[in-house]
Amino acid sequence: MKVSIVGAGPAGLYLGILLRKADPAHEIRIMERNPPDATFGWGVVFSDETLGQLRDADLQTYVEITDTFARWDAVDIRYRGRLLRSRGHAFSAIARKQLLAILQRRCEELGVKLEFGVEIDEPATVPGDLVVAADGVNSVFRRHYADELGSVVEPQGCKYVWFGTDLVLDAFRFIFRETDHGLFQVHAYPFDEHASTFIVECPEPTWRRASLDGMSEPESIAFCEGLFAEDLDGHRLLSNRSIWLDFPRVRNRSWHHCNVVLLGDAAHTAHFSIGSGTKLAMEDAIALANAFARHTDVDAALVDYELERQPIVERVQQAADESAAYFQRVAHHAHLEPMQFAFNLLTRSGRISHASLEVRDPDFVRVLDSWFQGASRAEARRMAVAPPPLLAPLSIGGLTVPNRIVRAADRDALDAVAHGGTGLVLTGLAAVTRDGRTSPDCPTFHADEQASEWMSIVEDVHDAGALVMIQLGHAGRRGATQPRTRGVDLPLRTGGWPLLSASPLRYGPFSPKPKAMDDQDMARLRHAFTAAASRAALAGFDALELDMAHGYLLASFLSPLTNRRDDGYGGSLGNRLRLPLEVLDDVRAVWPSDRLLGVRLTVTDWARGGVDMDEGVEVARALTEHGAELIHVEAGQTVPEAQPEYRRGFLTALSDRVRSEARVPTLVGGYLTTPDEVNTIVGAGRADLCLIELTETDLDRQVAS
Amino acid sequence: MRVGIGLPNTTPGADGALLLEWARRADAGPFSSLAVLDRVAYDSVEPLTALAAAAAVTSRVRLATMVVIGPLRSTALLAKQAASVHAIAGGRLTLGLAVGARLDDYEVAGVDHHRRGARLSEQLAYLRGGDGAAQGIGDGLELLAGGASGPAFARMARYTDGYAHGGGPPRAFAAAAVKARAAWNDFGRSGQPQLWGQGYFALGDAERGAAYLRDYYAFTGGFAEKIAAGNLTSARAIKDFVRGYETAGCDELVLLPTVADIDEVDRLAEVIAG
Numbered sequence: 001m002k003v004s005i006v007g008a009g010p011a012g013l014y015l016g017i018l019l020r021k022a023d024p025a026h027e028i029r030i031m032e033r034n035p036p037d038a039t040f041g042w043g044v045v046f047s048d049e050t051l052g053q054l055r056d057a058d059l060q061t062y063v064e065i066t067d068t069f070a071r072w073d074a075v076d077i078r079y080r081g082r083l084l085r086s087r088g089h090a091f092s093a094i095a096r097k098q099l100l101a102i103l104q105r106r107c108e109e110l111g112v113k114l115e116f117g118v119e120i121d122e123p124a125t126v127p128g129d130l131v132v133a134a135d136g137v138n139s140v141f142r143r144h145y146a147d148e149l150g151s152v153v154e155p156q157g158c159k160y161v162w163f164g165t166d167l168v169l170d171a172f173r174f175i176f177r178e179t180d181h182g183l184f185q186v187h188a189y190p191f192d193e194h195a196s197t198f199i200v201e202c203p204e205p206t207w208r209r210a211s212l213d214g215m216s217e218p219e220s221i222a223f224c225e226g227l228f229a230e231d232l233d234g235h236r237l238l239s240n241r242s243i244w245l246d247f248p249r250v251r252n253r254s255w256h257h258c259n260v261v262l263l264g265d266a267a268h269t270a271h272f273s274i275g276s277g278t279k280l281a282m283e284d285a286i287a288l289a290n291a292f293a294r295h296t297d298v299d300a301a302l303v304d305y306e307l308e309r310q311p312i313v314e315r316v317q318q319a320a321d322e323s324a325a326y327f328q329r330v331a332h333h334a335h336l337e338p339m340q341f342a343f344n345l346l347t348r349s350g351r352i353s354h355a356s357l358e359v360r361d362p363d364f365v366r367v368l369d370s371w372f373q374g375a376s377r378a379e380a381r382r383m384a385v386a387p388p389p390l391l392a393p394l395s396i397g398g399l400t401v402p403n404r405i406v407r408a409a410d411r412d413a414l415d416a417v418a419h420g421g422t423g424l425v426l427t428g429l430a431a432v433t434r435d436g437r438t439s440p441d442c443p444t445f446h447a448d449e450q451a452s453e454w455m456s457i458v459e460d461v462h463d464a465g466a467l468v469m470i471q472l473g474h475a476g477r478r479g480a481t482q483p484r485t486r487g488v489d490l491p492l493r494t495g496g497w498p499l500l501s502a503s504p505l506r507y508g509p510f511s512p513k514p515k516a517m518d519d520q521d522m523a524r525l526r527h528a529f530t531a532a533a534s535r536a537a538l539a540g541f542d543a544l545e546l547d548m549a550h551g552y553l554l555a556s557f558l559s560p561l562t563n564r565r566d567d568g569y570g571g572s573l574g575n576r577l578r579l580p581l582e583v584l585d586d587v588r589a590v591w592p593s594d595r596l597l598g599v600r601l602t603v604t605d606w607a608r609g610g611v612d613m614d615e616g617v618e619v620a621r622a623l624t625e626h627g628a629e630l631i632h633v634e635a636g637q638t639v640p641e642a643q644p645e646y647r648r649g650f651l652t653a654l655s656d657r658v659r660s661e662a663r664v665p666t667l668v669g670g671y672l673t674t675p676d677e678v679n680t681i682v683g684a685g686r687a688d689l690c691l692i693e694l695t696e697t698d699l700d701r702q703v704a705s
Numbered sequence: 706m707r708v709g710i711g712l713p714n715t716t717p718g719a720d721g722a723l724l725l726e727w728a729r730r731a732d733a734g735p736f737s738s739l740a741v742l743d744r745v746a747y748d749s750v751e752p753l754t755a756l757a758a759a760a761a762v763t764s765r766v767r768l769a770t771m772v773v774i775g776p777l778r779s780t781a782l783l784a785k786q787a788a789s790v791h792a793i794a795g796g797r798l799t800l801g802l803a804v805g806a807r808l809d810d811y812e813v814a815g816v817d818h819h820r821r822g823a824r825l826s827e828q829l830a831y832l833r834g835g836d837g838a839a840q841g842i843g844d845g846l847e848l849l850a851g852g853a854s855g856p857a858f859a860r861m862a863r864y865t866d867g868y869a870h871g872g873g874p875p876r877a878f879a880a881a882a883v884k885a886r887a888a889w890n891d892f893g894r895s896g897q898p899q900l901w902g903q904g905y906f907a908l909g910d911a912e913r914g915a916a917y918l919r920d921y922y923a924f925t926g927g928f929a930e931k932i933a934a935g936n937l938t939s940a941r942a943i944k945d946f947v948r949g950y951e952t953a954g955c956d957e958l959v960l961l962p963t964v965a966d967i968d969e970v971d972r973l974a975e976v977i978a979g
Contacts (some may be wrong), residue, residue, distance in 0.1 A: 299930060304934065307931055307935075311877075484892070484894055487863060488864070488894070489863060490834025510831070636859070640863070641823055643854075644855040646855055646887040647887060648883055671887035
């Protein structure tokens, strides 16, 4: 086979080695535009897992590479004058120059032809049975075949600049520095016995405020040296074409077109904050070489390569997206205590959880748990060994919730759930009026005698050691539907009732049109809420949440998609908030001050023209100012045709934003099914309480029977 | 997990006699369901017509669409046809609906491709809660919805009984299953959604099967090769696949033929029963 590889980076060189090793009859040319010793960048990082693959693929280069390695197992987090260290994260790094020299030598030894200073202008003219585009993040080939490959390249995360330094670190180190312009952070790690990589980043607005957009390279080095003088401890920052950049996020629907295949950064990038670029590139080379060991047909091999690599890379890119987003917004976490800040940082991409960190670094988790228990109790008390965060009590709104687990249940099942170890049980919607029901079987709190009906249920929950929160609301235009057994928002065929909403817009295609609320309706509604809240207090509920989510009546006022009013209750956010805040104020006035009052809130409509996350944070802030002590974070369902993104914990990132930006305790669900998720979310300060879903499994049944 | 078999209604060369004989043997075999695909601009038999015929020669097996491209059809007629097949089959129809992936199907049907999602929602709402439901159409009819986007999962959870996955390795199904359950939960549905999966097989002439898949999926460009590479061509591959889907929480896995050879039913029956 005749193979042309364009680009003599780690991926291109390594592929040349592996293909030639597999079959010395392959004729392999590697073409590179730069001279052999030119390289951009400092050190590159590998994990243990990647090293195993390198060892299996080519022992000779593995030995040479690992001989020059800088190795460490710690991640340091320097934040607010503390240096917190987490261990057990085995990493290795090598100078990029050194890595390339080893791979070039091996290529020459195996008879792979290396040509430097070759510029490719016309990708279609490169000869070969197989043409490998290993020409990096700015790949000429990818741009040439952008349509066929379905390429998407977009900037991601902060502004960043890549320096070296003669400071030799002994760990991966994150450094956070507050300035008048905003927060700056550093990602630094050693790559040999002489030097470390030192990447500085900050969000673009901070970068502009610091006037970095107008600085020359020496000026920006001087700025960074000054900012991190204490951390550099007398050492210098070294430049290597070190200019401020945007990180390009590269994705391709397909990684090959005819006999041209993308490798490494040409095919995909993963934000440097999870440090996986070179690792992914070399793994690509291994997978592609293996595909040619299984198939002689070029097309079949390239399909095999894509099937193997795309799902893996997608997962890494997902984690990289989370990580890049984290660093872009990290300034909002500056209120967290150092221990929690560190745990939040370590768990940012979803790849490390409380449980997996406990395996890597039991000491860190022990200290975290102890700190968390202390912080959760009124009298801060250091414990040597503490239960995990989900078992820490939560003091909130005059209550102490015994643990962080919340489960929702219908009225009949509340008692059983309370006996299952849940700290707080949550009722389904109880409507404040008869016409506020979702469906005929929806419980209400519209009459005085209902307080006594609930009283015994509340007592049973208390006897089980749990607290109970009632959800009070009005279904608005999502009312008068059939029970949810066969679907949601299916209108009642008979026996319906007139609906109310902010504006006369029907919800689903066959839903009845609601009436826009007038002054009288609002007065009646406010009265119904206060009357229901008083009854709930009488029934003994510990907590009450007002429903302002999922397109129900109060939520319909908040969203511009459902509120088209031109009176004082529509238009500006202030106007759209008016009725919800009036109801909140009324309820706050009658609800006992030593019991918890929360709001269930859709913080983004997930729909164009609707409430977005920024506005959702503003709403949460306004509700907090009016006495809400807990925000139960929800999203979507404001209108039926929205753009949700479902996955495990799909609301966690939203809760994190509400909690850190509106500074209010949060309750979050979003399909959480394991204690580990709760420990991670609560421990990292992304929420205070978690609503979990548990389904009885075969194992449950086996053990119970 | 239950295992069903596809009827080769979109495999060129399958005539009426073969489809009927296929249905008879499937009914006699270890399969829980007999499923059809839908393509307009391709040499194929219309899915609900095929199932009506299958209904007449079967008595046990569940009849399923994996899927029918709802928006290509007028809502009232789609509902009427589905209800008719359901009635003829004595209540054995499972109607899976999705928006499909081919533009040319929309072009020949003269339907606006941009409104496909909203239109499918209207159709599901019609079957479950609108005028169709008011006429009793769709009573007792099991509904599934497919699609990989967030809105597709929301639509599934809002209006149907479960999810019809579009195919792929077990790990792809597992990832979709999590999304389906998360959406189900988000909409306050009790219990779990029914999760249906699918995979292609060819136990006789593997090359013919691969050629069919390349042709059938030619519109996807390079992706057709990946689908062809995933064709299950040995008993071991099928057993691994079945096990993988079962582990991923699949309720019903439909194995779709890529070769319209009547012996394929018996070959698959042997693997499944063995």
